[in-house]
Amino acid sequence: MMKKRYLMAPGPTPVPPNVRLAMAEPLIHHRSPQFSSVFAEVQNGLQYLFQTQNEVLTFAASGTGAMDGAVSNLLSVGDKVLVVRGGKFGERWAEICEAYGLNVENIDLTWGEAVDPDAIAEKLSTKPDIRAIFVQAHETSTGVKHDVKKIGQIVKDFEDTILIVDAISALGVFDVKTDDWHLDVVVSGSQKGLMLPPGLAFVSISPKAWEFADRSDLPKYYFNFLKERKSLVKNQTAFTSPVSLVMGLREVLKMIKAEGLDFYFFRHRLLAKATRAAAKAMGLDTFAKVPSEGVTVFRAPDGIDAQEVVRIVREKYGITIAGGQARLKGKIFRIAHMGYIGPFDIILTVSAVEMALKELGHALELGAGVKAVQEVVLKEWKEL
Numbered sequence: 001m002m003k004k005r006y007l008m009a010p011g012p013t014p015v016p017p018n019v020r021l022a023m024a025e026p027l028i029h030h031r032s033p034q035f036s037s038v039f040a041e042v043q044n045g046l047q048y049l050f051q052t053q054n055e056v057l058t059f060a061a062s063g064t065g066a067m068d069g070a071v072s073n074l075l076s077v078g079d080k081v082l083v084v085r086g087g088k089f090g091e092r093w094a095e096i097c098e099a100y101g102l103n104v105e106n107i108d109l110t111w112g113e114a115v116d117p118d119a120i121a122e123k124l125s126t127k128p129d130i131r132a133i134f135v136q137a138h139e140t141s142t143g144v145k146h147d148v149k150k151i152g153q154i155v156k157d158f159e160d161t162i163l164i165v166d167a168i169s170a171l172g173v174f175d176v177k178t179d180d181w182h183l184d185v186v187v188s189g190s191q192k193g194l195m196l197p198p199g200l201a202f203v204s205i206s207p208k209a210w211e212f213a214d215r216s217d218l219p220k221y222y223f224n225f226l227k228e229r230k231s232l233v234k235n236q237t238a239f240t241s242p243v244s245l246v247m248g249l250r251e252v253l254k255m256i257k258a259e260g261l262d263f264y265f266f267r268h269r270l271l272a273k274a275t276r277a278a279a280k281a282m283g284l285d286t287f288a289k290v291p292s293e294g295v296t297v298f299r300a301p302d303g304i305d306a307q308e309v310v311r312i313v314r315e316k317y318g319i320t321i322a323g324g325q326a327r328l329k330g331k332i333f334r335i336a337h338m339g340y341i342g343p344f345d346i347i348l349t350v351s352a353v354e355m356a357l358k359e360l361g362h363a364l365e366l367g368a369g370v371k372a373v374q375e376v377v378l379k380e381w382k383e384l
């Protein structure tokens with residue numbers, strides 16, 4: 001039997017119909033003038049999206065590829081680095097740095113908490129040989145936003161230290177002002193705020209970070225920033241471009257530019273607020289101390305396995321939400337509101353979650369969460 005399916009997880013997110021059509025166009029060759037013209041347009045759009053004058057490199061990879069490349073291209077053998085470990089993706093930064101044999105120091109947070117920028121300032125003042133700070137703009141596993149603006153203010157005064165930000169689930173979702181906030185390196189991917197299938201990874205690199213790339217001596221081959229920079233001058237990538245995804249990206253960037261970043265951010269902010277209101281109305285606590293606009297993380301009520309909520313919502317009602325990762329498995333579930341998502345996607349997801357919770361024995365009045373979403377949307381929604 002046909003089941004209508006919905007993607008409400010923090011990546012991959014739904015792809016708009018016009019973007020799917022753009023990706024279905026006949027292939028063009030990646031060394032052709034037609035492709036270079038598309039890629040030039042995309043480069044422009046990426047700079048708008050990243051709010052930067054820096055070069056933005058594009059790779060055929062998932063976001064982790066760009067994280068890997070950022071480490072291998074910007075650091076050197078034995079360098080000391082500082083990693084904010086506040087969730088699964090903070091752990092990933094540390095794992096990649098360890099894989100390259102770097103001297104890794106971590107700031108370990110209780111999951112659900114945001115890093116205190118002063119803790120970074122303190123580390124840097126006692127250990128000025130720290131070459132890079134690694135952090136998430138949005139730690140998707142906990143739903144927490146880290147204050148990368150404040151961290152940028154701190155790191156910019158250290159001449160020989162760069163700030164490397166994972167904005168994989170932040171870019172296009174909320175403000176990430178690469179240049180104004182002194183974010184030397186910003187990494188992202190295609191399958192979240194950018195409304196594309198997985199497969200594209202991006203890195204923006206500041207002039208200060210390019211100096212690090214010039215002297216980096218870690219082993220590297222596919223992810224080679226200097227090589228990509230040379231190709232970028234010709235509006236090409238060093239290796240075969242993921243042509244169809246780039247065609248889709250051009251369409252996405254056109255949409256975002258037409259509506260303006262502020263409108264995108266407003267929409268995400270409102271959906272996040274409505275989803276948090278639903279949590280409260282359903283008698284559930286949210287997990288993140290500083291919640292992001294991209295995902296709302298619900299604590300499962302006592303005695304209820306969050307994985308069961310996720311399973312029922314997916315198997316019975318066709319809606320994919322996300323469970324908890326690693327140590328949070330069974331304890332939380334996550335509803336994403338990033339990318340091509342509107343208020344009615346939230347309403348139907350919340351209604352399915354209510355039914356699943358009721359089935360599992362949580363005392364709630366059906367419709368309470370839905371009503372809370374409706375009230376926020378009724379009051380604050382606006383169209384362009």
Ligand SMILES: Cc1ncc(COP(=O)(O)O)c(C=O)c1O
Nearest residue numbers: 062063064089138140168169189
């Ligand atoms: C904050 C963050 N970092 C890194 C990743 C990993 O990206 P990918 O799965 O595209 O390699 C994700 C995706 O889930 C993420 O949300």
